[in-house]
Amino acid sequence: MDDLSIKSYMQQLGEKAREASTVLAAVEAKQKNDALLAIADRLQQQAEILKAENAKDLQAGKEKGLEPAMLDRLALTDEGIDKMAEGLRQIAALTDPVGEITNLKYMPSGIQVGHMRVPLGVIGIIYESRPNVTADAAALCLKSGNATILRGGSEAIHSNKAVAACIQNGLKAAGLPSECVQVVETTNRDAVGELLRLKDSVDVIIPRGGKGLIERVSKDSLIPVIKHLDGICHVYIDDDADTDKALNITLNAKSQRYGTCNTLETLLVAESRAQQLLPALKDLFDKKGVELRGCDKTQKIIDCNAASEEDWSTEYLAPILSIKVVDDMDQAIRHINTYSSQHTDTIITQDISKTRRFMREVDSASVMVNASTRFADGFEYGLGAEIGISTDKLHARGPVGLEGLTSVKYVVFGDGHIRT
Amino acid sequence: MDDLSIKSYMQQLGEKAREASTVLAAVEAKQKNDALLAIADRLQQQAEILKAENAKDLQAGKEKGLEPAMLDRLALTDEGIDKMAEGLRQIAALTDPVGEITNLKYMPSGIQVGHMRVPLGVIGIIYESRPNVTADAAALCLKSGNATILRGGSEAIHSNKAVAACIQNGLKAAGLPSECVQVVETTNRDAVGELLRLKDSVDVIIPRGGKGLIERVSKDSLIPVIKHLDGICHVYIDDDADTDKALNITLNAKSQRYGTCNTLETLLVAESRAQQLLPALKDLFDKKGVELRGCDKTQKIIDCNAASEEDWSTEYLAPILSIKVVDDMDQAIRHINTYSSQHTDTIITQDISKTRRFMREVDSASVMVNASTRFADGFEYGLGAEIGISTDKLHARGPVGLEGLTSVKYVVFGDGHIRT
Numbered sequence: 142m143d144d145l146s147i148k149s150y151m152q153q154l155g156e157k158a159r160e161a162s163t164v165l166a167a168v169e170a171k172q173k174n175d176a177l178l179a180i181a182d183r184l185q186q187q188a189e190i191l192k193a194e195n196a197k198d199l200q201a202g203k204e205k206g207l208e209p210a211m212l213d214r215l216a217l218t219d220e221g222i223d224k225m226a227e228g229l230r231q232i233a234a235l236t237d238p239v240g241e242i243t244n245l246k247y248m249p250s251g252i253q254v255g256h257m258r259v260p261l262g263v264i265g266i267i268y269e270s271r272p273n274v275t276a277d278a279a280a281l282c283l284k285s286g287n288a289t290i291l292r293g294g295s296e297a298i299h300s301n302k303a304v305a306a307c308i309q310n311g312l313k314a315a316g317l318p319s320e321c322v323q324v325v326e327t328t329n330r331d332a333v334g335e336l337l338r339l340k341d342s343v344d345v346i347i348p349r350g351g352k353g354l355i356e357r358v359s360k361d362s363l364i365p366v367i368k369h370l371d372g373i374c375h376v377y378i379d380d381d382a383d384t385d386k387a388l389n390i391t392l393n394a395k396s397q398r399y400g401t402c403n404t405l406e407t408l409l410v411a412e413s414r415a416q417q418l419l420p421a422l423k424d425l426f427d428k429k430g431v432e433l434r435g436c437d438k439t440q441k442i443i444d445c446n447a448a449s450e451e452d453w454s455t456e457y458l459a460p461i462l463s464i465k466v467v468d469d470m471d472q473a474i475r476h477i478n479t480y481s482s483q484h485t486d487t488i489i490t491q492d493i494s495k496t497r498r499f500m501r502e503v504d505s506a507s508v509m510v511n512a513s514t515r516f517a518d519g520f521e522y523g524l525g526a527e528i529g530i531s532t533d534k535l536h537a538r539g540p541v542g543l544e545g546l547t548s549v550k551y552v553v554f555g556d557g558h559i560r561t
Numbered sequence: 562m563d564d565l566s567i568k569s570y571m572q573q574l575g576e577k578a579r580e581a582s583t584v585l586a587a588v589e590a591k592q593k594n595d596a597l598l599a600i601a602d603r604l605q606q607q608a609e610i611l612k613a614e615n616a617k618d619l620q621a622g623k624e625k626g627l628e629p630a631m632l633d634r635l636a637l638t639d640e641g642i643d644k645m646a647e648g649l650r651q652i653a654a655l656t657d658p659v660g661e662i663t664n665l666k667y668m669p670s671g672i673q674v675g676h677m678r679v680p681l682g683v684i685g686i687i688y689e690s691r692p693n694v695t696a697d698a699a700a701l702c703l704k705s706g707n708a709t710i711l712r713g714g715s716e717a718i719h720s721n722k723a724v725a726a727c728i729q730n731g732l733k734a735a736g737l738p739s740e741c742v743q744v745v746e747t748t749n750r751d752a753v754g755e756l757l758r759l760k761d762s763v764d765v766i767i768p769r770g771g772k773g774l775i776e777r778v779s780k781d782s783l784i785p786v787i788k789h790l791d792g793i794c795h796v797y798i799d800d801d802a803d804t805d806k807a808l809n810i811t812l813n814a815k816s817q818r819y820g821t822c823n824t825l826e827t828l829l830v831a832e833s834r835a836q837q838l839l840p841a842l843k844d845l846f847d848k849k850g851v852e853l854r855g856c857d858k859t860q861k862i863i864d865c866n867a868a869s870e871e872d873w874s875t876e877y878l879a880p881i882l883s884i885k886v887v888d889d890m891d892q893a894i895r896h897i898n899t900y901s902s903q904h905t906d907t908i909i910t911q912d913i914s915k916t917r918r919f920m921r922e923v924d925s926a927s928v929m930v931n932a933s934t935r936f937a938d939g940f941e942y943g944l945g946a947e948i949g950i951s952t953d954k955l956h957a958r959g960p961v962g963l964e965g966l967t968s969v970k971y972v973v974f975g976d977g978h979i980r981t
Contacts, residue, residue, distance in 0.1 A: 163898065167922045187976055240921060246943065252932050254942045257920065261954055344954055365785070365955050386977035393979035478583065487973075500677065501660060502587045512672050512975025514885035522674045522971065522978070523666065534681055534764055535785050535956040540973040550921055551942065551959040553907075555932025557806035560941070 144331060154290055154323050155342030158263040161320035162288035166260050170237035172315055177233035178190050180311030181226040184276065187307055188222045194303035195272065202296050215270045217273040217298055225276045225304075226439055228526070232280045235525040238543045239286040241478035242552060253554040258547050260286030262344040265336050266356055267292045269350035272300035278349070279308055279322040279526050285546035288321050290343065292336055296351075302326060348512035349529055367545070369530045371482035372402030373457045374514040377409040377473040377499075378418060379490035386511055387414075387489045388421055393513040394487070396429045400458050402530060403485050403507075403517040407453060407463045409473045412438070415466045417441045422464075431460040438466035453480040470495055474502050481505055483532050485517040504531055506539035564751060571755035574710055574743050575762030578683040581740035582708035586680050590657035591851040592735055597653040597700055600731030601646040603698065606972050607727055608642045614723035615692065622716050635690045635717055643697045648946070652700045655945040658963045659706040663974060669851035673974040677968050680706030685756050687712045687778055689770035698769070699728055701740040701948050705966035710763065713757055713772075715748035730779070757782040769949055779799075781795075787957050789950045791876045791902035792822030794934040797829040797842040797893040798838060799910035806931055807834075807909045808841060813933040814907070816849045820878050823905050823927075824951060824974060827873060827883045829893045832858070835886045839863045842884075851880040858886035873900040890915055894922050900926055903952050905937040926952055926959035 144205045149284060165173075195217040202212050238258050242443060245255030264287045268274045270452065275291055282289040286489050292351070293301040307325035312319050325332050336447040337346060347367050348358040359366050376394050378387045394405035415438065423443045433445035434452050452463040453476070467473045470488070477486050487509035488499040517540065519527020524542025531537045537545035585593075604611065612804070615637040624633050641674040658678050665675030686698045695711055702709040711901045713721040725744035732739050745752050757766060759782045767787050768778040779786050796814050798807045814825035831836060835858065843863045846853055853865035854872050865884070872883040873896070876878045887893045897906050907929035916930050927937040937960065939947025942963025957965035 163922075163924070165917075166924065248941060248943050250941060252936055252941070257928075259924070262924075283977040291568065385978065389977060389979050390975075397980055498587075502583075503681070504583075504586065504682075505970065507971040507973060508677075509973040510975065511977055512973050513979045515980040516670065516672055516973060516975070516978070517971070521668060521670060521672070523668050534968045538968055548954045548958055549935070550925065551927040553927060553932050553936060555810075555930065555936070557803065557809060557931055558936070559809050559933045560817055560935040 147327065147331050148328065148335050149328055151325070151332055151339060152342075152507050154325065155263070157320040158288040158290050158323060159342040161318045162260065162262045164318055165283070165286050165288055165321050166239070172317060173237065173284055173286070174233040175398045176283060176312050176315035176317050177229045179314040180280070180308050181229040182274070183307040183310050184222055184226045184229070184304070187303070188219060191217055191222055191300065191303050192219075194299040197299040199298050204265070205296070206294065211270060215272070215300070217272055217300055217356050219400060221273060225273050226268055228277055229280045232284050232526055233364040233371055235284065235543060237284065238547050245552070251555070252558050252560060255552050256549040257552045258544070259419045259550050261419055261546060263288045263290065263342055264546065265290045265292070265343045265346045265364070267333060267336070267341070267346065267348045267354065268294065269354060270294040270297050272297045272304055274299050274349055275304040275324065278347070278528060280555075281526055281543060282546060283321060285547055288334065290323050290325065292325040292333060298328050306436070334361060335517065337364060340364050349413060363466065365390045366537070367529070367533065367541060368533050369402065369532050371532070372404065372530075373406050373456050373480060373482040373484040374403060374484055375409055375477050376514065377467075377470070377477070377486070377488045378411060379412055379470055379488055379492065379495055380413045381492040381495065382414060382489040383491055387418060388425065388489070390489055390511065390513050391422060392425050392429075394515055395426070395431060395462050396460070397513070397515050399460050401515070402404040404458070405462065405514050405516050406455065406457055407465065407480065409465050409467050409476060411473070412468055413465050415439070415442055419464070426462065429460065432548070434461065434463045436465040439464045456482070470499065474499065477503050477505070484530065485509065487512060487514055506530070567747065567749055567751050568755055570747065571745070571759060571894050572762075574745065574757040575683070578708040578710050578743060579741040579762040581738045582680065582682045584738055585706050585708055585741050586587055586659070587702070588737065589590070592737065593657065593704055593706070594653040596648045596703060596737050598733050599734040600696070600700070600728050601653075601725040602651040603730050603959050604642055604646045604724070605650070607723070608639060608859070611637055611642060611720065611723050612615055612639075614719040616716050617719040621822055625716070626705050627716065629703045631690060634691070635720070637692055637720055641693060643694050649700045651947055655704065655963060657704065658967050665972075669980060670980070671975070672882035672978050674868040675972050676969040678974045681968055683710065683762055683968060684966065685710045685712070685759070685763045687753060687756070687766065687768045687770075687774065688712040688714065689774060690717050692717045692724055694769060695724040695744065696720050696728065697845070698767070698948060701946055701963060702892065702966060703741060705963045707966055710743050710745065710756065712745040712753060720747050733793050737882050757784060759783050767948060781846055783912050785956070787949070787951050787953065787961060787971070788951050789822065791952070792824065792950075793874060793876050793900060793902040794823055794904055795829055795901055795906040796825050796934065797887075797890070797897070797906070797908045798831060799890055799908055799912065799915055800831040800833045801912040801915065802831075802834060802909040803911055804838070807838060807844065810909055810931065811842060812845050812849075812905070814935055815846070815851060816880070816933050817933070821935070823934050824878070825882065825934050826875065826877055827885065827900065829885050829887050829896060831893070831917045832886050832888055835859070835862055839884070846882065851878065851882055852897050854881065854883045856885040861886045889979060890919065894919065897925070904950065905934045907932060907934050926950070944957050
């Protein structure tokens with residue numbers, strides 16, 4: 142496609158999505174659930190086709206010299222397909238958020254005023270190589286009543302088209318327009334730029350992938366973006382921390398998984414506890430093979446590498462932990478509000494007054510007491526599913542589930558009421 | 562100031578606001594209320610000074626040849642000053658939204674997860690000539706725990722500075738940093754552009770004023786904008802409408818005030834009711850001196866001007882009403898979702914099934930049944946006050962009160978819980 146035809150192709154996708162979104166906004170839960178279940182069935186029925194198409198992507202990826210980790214993310218196995226289908230069935234089982242009316246109250250004028258939850262409209266999802274995102278993201282958007290335009294990585298194009306065929310088949314089987322979910326079928330990179338300019342037909346953009354992708358999308362988009370950038374998460378061990386809780390939570394937050402955004406990256410320890418806790422923590426982390434990088438005070442207590450200024454704002458996503466000894470909670474809060482990516486930060490303390498202040502004053506999407514940062518997750522928070530974790534402040538903050546894909550409007554019920 | 566010094570001046574304002582916002586986020590309601598009451602007192606005590614400063618602006622405005630309506634908006638009278646003070650006292654009396662924890666629930670893992678309402682941080686307000694906005698907007702932002710940077714119209718600069726002096730005085734009296742509310746003290750137009758680029762220190766921009774201002778701000782801002790564009794509001798009189806309710810609500814929605822954004826601009830009438838209702842409506846509107854512009858069918862029933870395609874998307878803000886006869890509710894909903902500015906639309910009907918559909922399918926910030934569009938207002942909705950009416954979908958939609966100036970974060974309470 143040349144530039145002009147990509148532009149008009151994307152505009153058409155946008156217009157069709159807008160039309161489909163008005164149908165979707167009005168349908169009842171059962172029809173959306175029927176579609177989700179039909180898609181799940183088709184994914185499993187078409188497993189051989191999905192794997193054959195995926196093999197084309199894997200072959201091309203190998204020829205292009207993609208790294209093994211990348212090929213691994215790209216691969217669709219029987220187990221992966223079953224998991225995708227299971228994910229769709231779980232989303233079908235969730236309560237439909239659309240149409241819920243809350244806070245309906247009589248006003249002094251006699252009118253009743255309340256909020257109704259409504260879809261956002263059209264959502265554009267831009268993601269990288271994992272083909273399961275295609276089904277996963279489409280399902281969350283569908284359940285929340287939004288039409289979706291999906292733009293996956295070019296290295297997964299055959300897999301994504303095959304998944305999209307199952308989705309469209311399932312939509313039709315449930316009597317919904319197939320334009321409720323559209324996959325961008327060109328791998329031309331200009332299509333992304335065009336998508337980000339469709340502000341009349343797309344209501345929100347959600348990028349899913351690495352930092353580079355998210356930064357580029359945020360920079361270029363004329364449409365509001367729900368995004369997650371870094372996860373620089375902190376544990377602060379307070380003077381009044383319980384020793385076992387401090388050790389267990391710190392170890393879990395850093396070592397349960399290294400590559401996730403809710404993994405601990407910087408540990409802050411109150412000076413009064415450093416002598417006691419740092420050697421014990423060093424033992425635990427040595428066993429896990431975690432590299433420790435400490436501030437001057439830390440280095441005087443345990444043998445570890447020196448942390449540089451840069452370490453305080455680095456998301457390692459690796460078995461590395463930076464450690465700083467702080468005077469007190471005030472210094473800990475200042476450090477967190479300066480260096481945290483406002484993702485997830487936790488205090489370990491038995492003191493309820495300090496808890497009260499930490500919860501108010503730490504300005505992050507998730508603020509925790511005596512719990513591992515690893516809990517910051519849509520499933521753990523009871524959202525049923527998540528499309529990502531937002532580090533923005535407007536609209537959705539923290540794990541974004543079905544509600545984060547909706548908005549509210551005011552509903553007003555009168556009985557002939559006029560304003561005087 | 563030259564370009565470089567404006568840039569650094571605005572950056573300093575931003576940094577000071579960010580610092581003040583961290584103090585404000587943590588203070589308790591009483592201190593914020595003390596500040597609001599102290600500001601209200603000072604405004605009234607300083608009435609003579611305010612009027613003298615305002616006289617300078619009025620004089621300059623007359624010399625510049627400002628229109629009488631503009632001079633009228635600019636003028637500060639004793640009554641206006643009392644009203645400003647009263648507004649502040651009302652805001653002091655509202656419940657503090659900050660820190661409220663909702664939906665705190667135990668999860669299967671044993672952690673408790675809930676939402677805490679928190680300030681947005683720093684809000685930039687860009688407005689035109691009304692000096693009362695200075696006090697009004699500052700008060701709403703203060704109460705919701707946000708620091709504010711206010712940029713008013715250059716024609717009100719002396720008045721705004723005088724109001725700002727009262728505000729800063731009141732803040733100090735309550736022990737709060739005076740940087741909680743800062744007024745941009747240069748009238749150089751470049752200051753607006755600089756403000757819109759302060760994305761590291763300003764969290765949201767709220768433009769208040771005419772369409773030109775709002776469009777320019779939305780286009781240039783690198784910061785999220787909470788905005789209201791047009792108010793093209795509809796009344797749909799359904800086949801099953803009660804005649805009295807239809808006539809009263811239509812008259813009230815159009816004629817109670819002409820210049821407000823929630824005023825009716827286009828009336829849709831079901832064909833089955835047109836013969837009966839249009840002549841009666843014409844009588845009522847003739848008495849009010851409202852010009853009617855009708856579709857072909859309307860013109861066959863009553864004597865009126867012809868409506869052009871452009872009329873359906875025009876916000877008159879004047880005694881003009883466009884009228885279209887529609888086949889049924891489906892056509893009415895299609896017309897509304899095509900031409901409405903998604904502000905406020907109402908159906909007049911006694912049929913509960915149609916109500917159910919209209920409420921779901923009309924995609925506007927306020928959707929009403931048997932009530933005048935004029936009710937779309939923060940006070941009428943029980944918000945206590947409003948900073949504007951948003952026609953956006955993300956974050957705040959419809960009248961924006963204190964809650965619209967806040968966000969939520971997740972709070973998690975564990976007792977040593979780790980993820981397995």
